[in-house]
Amino acid sequence: MSNGLIRRVEPGSIAEDGGIQPGDCLLEINGTKIKDVFDYRFLMADDFVLLTLLDANGEKYEVEIEKDTYEDLGIEFENPLMDNDRSCANKCIFCFVDQMPCGMRESLYFKDDDTRLSFLTGNYVTLTNTSVKELKRIVAYRMSPINISVHTTDPKLRVKMLGNKTAGNIMDKIKILADGDIKINTQVVLCPGINDGQYLEKTINDLLVYHESIDSLSIVPVGLSKHRDGLFPLRLFTPEESLDIIRYIQQKQIEIYHKIGRYFVYAADEFYVKAKLPLPNYDKYDGFPQLENGVGMATLLKQEINEYIESDIFTEKIKEKSRKPFSINLTIATGQAAYDIISTMVNIVSAAVHDIAGKACRQFNVNVVAIENDFFGNTVTVSGLITGGDLIKQLDGRELGTKILITRNMLRDGENVFLDNVTTDDVIKCLRTELIAVGDSGSDFVDAIID
The missing domain is CATH 3.40.50 (Rossmann fold)
Structure with missing residues (x-):
């Protein structure tokens, strides 16, 4: 019941006009039980909806609403997902949560890997815990864009990097989303001597095949804290290596631009800072699709x-x-x-x-x-x-x-x-x-x- 618990009703909203109050619980839309926020968004995309709710006293009631197809009701739920978060099933060799000190708030140690959060808040997900059925549900519900942590498209290397034996089929999952016209942003956390070099070349080329659906690919340097006892041995990129990465990506951008009319792949600002190079011009970022990954923030x-x-x-x-x-x-x-x-x-x-x-x-x-x-x-x-x-x-x-x-x-x-x-x-x-x-x-x- 609590998954549909209403925390706030916006004053003057359709929901308030319909008599819906904070503390009520949404059970069904047009007779369909709601599993999560995907169901809610999909079922609400109609010009007539019949809502079944439970009030704070446990009494069930219904509200009929006529509205524009995509008009919002003005409801905020106690749990924005309307379901439990899906935790991460990976053991990534570069995971920053594993590098945090003890004694912080418990919520900071929670690793989410939830496609619904990707759609709602822009989180990046690996898709290792996302079934084909769930991918098809994303396509059916038109939940776009989805942000995907790829890291590498080499199956064996991805299994190693993510510490998950199911991680190798990432391209099959991307194909399902791309064939369904779902827009995608992708990222690679680049680790020296691990997924760079020929592996990075393969990753860029593999993802470029789906450029009509994949809007962007960011290349972000691995971040390492001082709290790494017992973790996989990694190191930072040197200034010279950062310069090589930038030169390589700039060359790929030129090649890709001539093919598809945009740059597609972008190096994070950190690489430029480390290499002591000026940042690219404003027009090199194709509308800045990767700001949350630190790509183009300074230029913008x-x-x-x-x-x-x-x-x-x-x-x-x-x-x-x-x-x-x-x-x-x-x-x-x-x-x-x-x-x-x-x-x-x-x-x-x-x-x-x-x-x-x-x-x-x-x-x-x-x-x-x-x-x-x-x-x-x-x-x-x-x-x-x-x-x-x-x-x-x-x-x-x-x-x-x-x-x-x-x-x-x-x-x-x-x-x-x-x-x-x-x-x-x-x-x-x-x-x-x-x-x-x-x-x-x-x-x-x-x-x-x-x-």
Whole structure:
């Protein structure tokens, strides 16, 4: 019963008009019992639905609703999946969850591998626990796109990398989805000496066969923490190897672009940072389909910042601010990998502010601090894995200005909690400075500095 438990009903929604209340439980749509969110989405795609519900007192009732085919009812369920999460059945040699220290929240150790979460939230799944029947259900319900962790298309190597004897048939499963016109994004976590070289060549070529369904393939370097006792021996890519990977992918992009009119395969920003190469231009990312994998984030941010500082909105904000003398004095805490990029962005904003404000801007002091990751180890350099404890230790005693800016992805989604269970309030209390979590867009970045 609890799978259909309603947590919230949006005010003014169709559901509220129909008398549905939080605490009620949705049982059936048009006489069909609901297994999970896939069933719900599919059955709701109609202009007339008959809902069978159970109220908080255990009384069953029905609601008839006429609506536009894809119009939302305005219901939020206690469990967005309307079913139990499917846990991961793999033992991947590079799994980052296995590299986390003890003592963190139990939920952080849960490994999901659920196609429904892939559709709902963009999670990547290996498909090792997804049956042919379930794949056909995805096709029938038009649940697209699906994000797939491929890692390699070589059957024996994939079995080894994922630690799962059923992992070798990935191309058969991709074919079912592709034949059903399901859009797919794919990723490879690249491990030196494991799935690179000829294996990477095979993987790219195999996936390219389905380019009409597969929108993109990201190549992401393996991430290693200091907590690896007893785990498969892996190492990081060297700067020279990172350069070789980029050159190889750039050559593949040229070949692929001539064949299909887009680049298809993309190297993560981390490779460029490690190789000390400039990031590709905006037009090299085909609409940025792999941002969540750290592919093109810096390039998109720079583009958005440049567009925003040239906008009338930005100009008017600075003119208004310049009615009296002002100063900007703050700190941006970021990961080591993003330090140079963020510093460059700050210089761009500084120049734009001074161009408009002139002498009204008495001081523009934005101190960018690269936080070393003591919690996971100094091999982890991305901003999203910085903890509150590391922020406190490394910013304490500094002149921080009026506020500290961090990227929102340092915090758990929808919460003010870092991975080490330190809260934003804890950081504010210890550092005695306002802490602001900044969104992903260029305008978010600029406004956080100037407001």
